[in-house]
Amino acid sequence: MRLDLRNSSAAMFVALGIAACGGGGDAGSSGGGDTGGGAAPPAATIDPATVGTISGMINFAGDAPAMRAVDMSGEPDCAAAYTGGGPMTQSVLASGGGLANVFVYLSGGVSGAPAASGAVTLNQENCRYAPHVLGAQAGQDIQITNSDNLLHNINASPTTNRGFNISQPRAGITSTQKFASAEVMVPVRCDVHGWMGAYIGVVDHPYFAVSGANGSFRIANVPAGTYTATAWHEEYGEMTGSVTVTAGGSADLSFDYSASMAGADVPLGEPLVVGHDGAHTHAGQ
Amino acid sequence: MATMIAEATGQAILTEEHKQSFLRKYIFSTDHKVIAIQFLFLTLFFLMIGGFLAMMMRYQIAWPDQPIPLGGIFPESMVASGYILPEFYNSLVTMHGSIMVFLAIMPMLVGVYANYLIPLQLGAHDMAFPRLNMYSFWIMIPAGILTLSSFFVIGGAAGAGWTLYAPLSARPDLTGVALGQQMWLASVVLIGLSSIFGSLNYITTVINMRAPGMTWFRMPLTVWALFITAILGLLAMPVLSAAGIMLLFDQTIGTSFFLPEGGGQPLLWQHLFWFFGHPEVYILILPAMGFTSEILAVGSRKPIFGYKAMVWAIISIAFLGFIVWGHHMFQSGMNPALGLTFTISTLFIAVPSAIKTFNWMGTMWRGNLKLHTPMLFAIGFVAMFAIGGLSGIFMASTPVDIYIHDTYFIVAHIHYVLFGGSLFALFGAIYFWYPKMFGRMMNETLGKIHFWLTLIFFNLVFFPMHGLGMVGMMRRIYDASGYRHLEGIADTNALITWSAFALYASGFLFAFNFFWSLWRGKKAADNPWDATTLEWQTPSPPKHGNWAEVPVVYHGPHEYSHPGVTDKDWLAQNERPDVPSPAGGH
Amino acid sequence: MDWALPPNYSTHGVVIDQLFWIIFWLTAAAFVLVEGGLLWFIFKYRSREGQKAHYTHGSNKLEVIWTAIPVLVFAVLGAYSGTKWAEIKNASGFPPDALQFQVVGKQFEWNITYPGIDRQLGTADDFTVLNQFHFPVNEDIVVNLESEDVIHSFFIPELRVKSDAVPGMVIPVWFDSRQAGEFQIACAELCGLGHYRMRASVTVHETADYEAWLASQATAQ
Structure with a gap:
């Protein structure tokens, strides 16, 4: 009888324990974080004598394909924000020989990196994500805001990280999320508005950038050294290059995309493996 | 044989009594009465939780544009900037239904009253398997903890509705809910286990442990109802457990029983779920019918009208209950040829319910109605269950179901059955058997106030929902604005929400009466209602083992106002009549 | 109300x-x-x-x-x-000359594929419009319901139409409208966090107007 009693209470405590573990996991969102924004937040302590800058261009040759009109008639409040030809798709934005929305990051040669700090932001405005492509360091806060007074959901479907699918039913709602490990890229979509998509490049370090409207990008505070850099575009795929950064210097790095690369195999959320030297290479290489 | 087992168990229990530790006596007790009371506290707690979730839902539906008061105390993943999030609303919908069905109403009907009443009304010392009985309670504890803690895991609690339709429930990538859904399933498997343990126990006890003279047709209708319910539970719960485990596999290890991309069928889930789900509806109503029959006979001071018809009605409901599940799926895309079959079986299952309603009225007819609180709730049950039964006819008619399926008409219907039906009967049962359980009476004035508030606000909450359903308001929507056909329902929704708050508040009046009476209630006599069944022929509360001497039964269960008995208007089942055997008391 | x-x-x-x-x-x-x-x-x-x-x-x-x-x-x-x-x-009893549409539910939108001017689905002039359902008055309509992800339910209150859209199945639904007008498709089956907002507009045209609308879409595509 005694024995029985212990058994049953033990069973209960085991069950309690299981439940408690389930309940005790770290919550996905923890609020706060400063809204520094920007692709590469400043690291905590940088000795300017040891770092340099990478800057360059994403060049684009040929005629960019015409973007298609987006039918936003179901959301008149959003549609009203677009004048002229109305809202268009955003998959290829090329102008003046430069390609925008290319995610550039150091994919090899990085050993050690400052801890993630600050936050990057993803805004939903006029039924579009701003920015369309962004980078974040693993563990860095990603602050997601709704500027539209209507329902958006944010459905992130990474391959290796834990995904999330949350909603923001009205303007002003903010949620903070993060990804624990590197993954290029994490697709994000809104299921209420099928045309809304964004990509988040998650890397282990703060050495990444997204090309601007004219195709230029800049990665600051990179420790001196030689690196492999990778560029990623949602239509034209990946390219790699090599770059050497000197202390206090500015290294040039450019990638040449062309319209003929349309239909390239675009890696998405491919798991990254850490090499012996601490560099990241794609699993397939 | 039956008597021998009863005697043996009784002896064992009686000799054991004196060496029990506190823990053994009150916590890990094998005494069916203690277990019943444990179930009662547990289920009242979950009734309060389930109700609270409903209050949050009602706030959102009535005032979708206003932040919820005290929203700041909730995590950002539930309430953001003061507003309930749609995914949290889905969790509220899901968990309100699940908690009410699996952790409040079902264990209150069965865990509390099957446990308490079967041995006492049959003249047994305890259940056939007291240890198993104890387990059936303690399994509910981890199930309850899993359910409650699932709100706080990443992704939140299950949000695919209490019916868990796949693929929504099977694919975390489409909801953001992964662990919460799995915890729900684990919890339901545990509850199923508890229910199966309980059912085995009740069935065995009823078959084997009836007191001498307690023939089948001398059993109180409560025992009949609980016995048939146990059979339903034993046959239906394993189906849910199996389906739940399959769903868990689809979620976690990549099977695709219910996912078309892997060759599965979403409708298979619905067939399995409702094959469990419809008998479950009767698990939730048959015991309530039993309590009502009992209380109406006592309160009317008359034998139950048509006792045998009542028994056969219970049995036929149980049988038909297994062949009507498809009426939940008329619009699911299943072959429409099945529609006719399920329409006919569904309409016919209404017949025994109609028979029961008429017999309850027959019981009150030319009675001497004592309108005490349990009697008021029993009459309230008949009045409300009738509405729930009648509204069900709309759904049974397949063409009409096209329009009202998945609207608030269904929400109204299920609440008239589960609240107006099951919960009214349960309130009646609590007031009625409280003196036996705790040796004190609940306050009668507070009880009557509680009844009237509940009746009025219940109807103000749920009757207008029929209207919302006719207008075409869909179930489970977070915000009805933006639909042209739903313009102009805001006032009705506000009325419903205010009434729901009042209904919930009147529950606290009941809770106050319940706990106050535990210490301050009037001392109860052994038989305060002048009732005939065996549980009233032993002290209040009964001692461990129930009977010093096993009672002998001489006649049927409801011998009230027998013309041959002159000194009182009742004749206990174990009283030897010194008059010619009462008619019908076989 | x-x-x-x-x-x-x-x-x-x-x-x-x-x-x-x-x-x-x-x-x-x-x-x-x-x-x-x-x-x-x-x-x-x-x-x-x-x-x-x-x-x-x-x-x-x-x-x-x-x-x-x-x-x-x-x-x-x-x-x-x-x-x-x-x-x-019963699909076998549906009018054989009914105008057929394909409607695909997806979290949280209705994609309506039109048979085009030739009134035949599966031909080159088919086109798909998001969340807008146009069809002519006084004509038998058959919608072939499908779903891409979870179960949705196709509900037009004023036309007394409701049927689930189930992934892996094609469910034909027959109805008509005897009056031109503007209605809405609502989703009647809980389909996720955007369930409450999964709606589309329904426009029932006079026959000539429907043809004009078709033509306007043909140029837009």
Whole structure:
């Protein structure tokens, strides 16, 4: 009888324990974080004598394909924000020989990196994500805001990280999320508005950038050294290059995309493996 | 044989009594009465939780544009900037239904009253398997903890509705809910286990442990109802457990029983779920019918009208209950040829319910109605269950179901059955058997106030929902604005929400009466209602083992106002009549 | 709020409304019988000094009566419902010349594929529009319902149409509209966090207007 009693209470405590573990996991969102924004937040302590800058261009040759009109008639409040030809798709934005929305990051040669700090932001405005492509360091806060007074959901479907699918039913709602490990890229979509998509490049370090409207990008505070850099575009795929950064210097790095690369195999959320030297290479290489 | 087992168990229990530790006596007790009371506290707690979730839902539906008061105390993943999030609303919908069905109403009907009443009304010392009985309670504890803690895991609690339709429930990538859904399933498997343990126990006890003279047709209708319910539970719960485990596999290890991309069928889930789900509806109503029959006979001071018809009605409901599940799926895309079959079986299952309603009225007819609180709730049950039964006819008619399926008409219907039906009967049962359980009476004035508030606000909450359903308001929507056909329902929704708050508040009046009476209630006599069944022929509360001497039964269960008995208007089942055997008391 | 069904514009909806009101009056009668009886009994037989209850165990005659009457009523109602149900839902009975559309539900939108000017699905002039359903008045419509992800339910209240859209299945649904107008498709089956907002506009055109709209879409595509 005694024995029985212990058994049953033990069973209960085991069950309690299981439940408690389930309940005790770290919550996905923890609020706060400063809204520094920007692709590469400043690291905590940088000795300017040891770092340099990478800057360059994403060049684009040929005629960019015409973007298609987006039918936003179901959301008149959003549609009203677009004048002229109305809202268009955003998959290829090329102008003046430069390609925008290319995610550039150091994919090899990085050993050690400052801890993630600050936050990057993803805004939903006029039924579009701003920015369309962004980078974040693993563990860095990603602050997601709704500027539209209507329902958006944010459905992130990474391959290796834990995904999330949350909603923001009205303007002003903010949620903070993060990804624990590197993954290029994490697709994000809104299921209420099928045309809304964004990509988040998650890397282990703060050495990444997204090309601007004219195709230029800049990665600051990179420790001196030689690196492999990778560029990623949602239509034209990946390219790699090599770059050497000197202390206090500015290294040039450019990638040449062309319209003929349309239909390239675009890696998405491919798991990254850490090499012996601490560099990241794609699993397939 | 039956008597021998009863005697043996009784002896064992009686000799054991004196060496029990506190823990053994009150916590890990094998005494069916203690277990019943444990179930009662547990289920009242979950009734309060389930109700609270409903209050949050009602706030959102009535005032979708206003932040919820005290929203700041909730995590950002539930309430953001003061507003309930749609995914949290889905969790509220899901968990309100699940908690009410699996952790409040079902264990209150069965865990509390099957446990308490079967041995006492049959003249047994305890259940056939007291240890198993104890387990059936303690399994509910981890199930309850899993359910409650699932709100706080990443992704939140299950949000695919209490019916868990796949693929929504099977694919975390489409909801953001992964662990919460799995915890729900684990919890339901545990509850199923508890229910199966309980059912085995009740069935065995009823078959084997009836007191001498307690023939089948001398059993109180409560025992009949609980016995048939146990059979339903034993046959239906394993189906849910199996389906739940399959769903868990689809979620976690990549099977695709219910996912078309892997060759599965979403409708298979619905067939399995409702094959469990419809008998479950009767698990939730048959015991309530039993309590009502009992209380109406006592309160009317008359034998139950048509006792045998009542028994056969219970049995036929149980049988038909297994062949009507498809009426939940008329619009699911299943072959429409099945529609006719399920329409006919569904309409016919209404017949025994109609028979029961008429017999309850027959019981009150030319009675001497004592309108005490349990009697008021029993009459309230008949009045409300009738509405729930009648509204069900709309759904049974397949063409009409096209329009009202998945609207608030269904929400109204299920609440008239589960609240107006099951919960009214349960309130009646609590007031009625409280003196036996705790040796004190609940306050009668507070009880009557509680009844009237509940009746009025219940109807103000749920009757207008029929209207919302006719207008075409869909179930489970977070915000009805933006639909042209739903313009102009805001006032009705506000009325419903205010009434729901009042209904919930009147529950606290009941809770106050319940706990106050535990210490301050009037001392109860052994038989305060002048009732005939065996549980009233032993002290209040009964001692461990129930009977010093096993009672002998001489006649049927409801011998009230027998013309041959002159000194009182009742004749206990174990009283030897010194008059010619009462008619019908076989 | 009017506690009423919204106006009905479809042919089969007439039958649905008719059955609704038949059941309404049947149940209203039963409601009055039961609730009225209970109130009357409470008043008439409430306990009073010296009153004694009438001792009876029931009446087989009454049991037979109140079993037989519901059985008869339900048999007639069931047979009638079943017949009408088959007429509305049996795909083999759908008009062969009905105008066919494909409707695909997806979290949280309705994608409507039009048969184009040639009135045939599966030809080159088909096109798909998001959340806008246009069709001509007084013509039999058959929608082939599908779903990409979870179960949705296609509900147009004013046309008395409702059917689930189930992934892995194609479910044909027949209806028509006898009046031009603007309605909405609502999703009636919980399909996730955007369920409440999964709606699309329905425009029922006069025949000529429908053709004009088709032509305008053909140029836009």
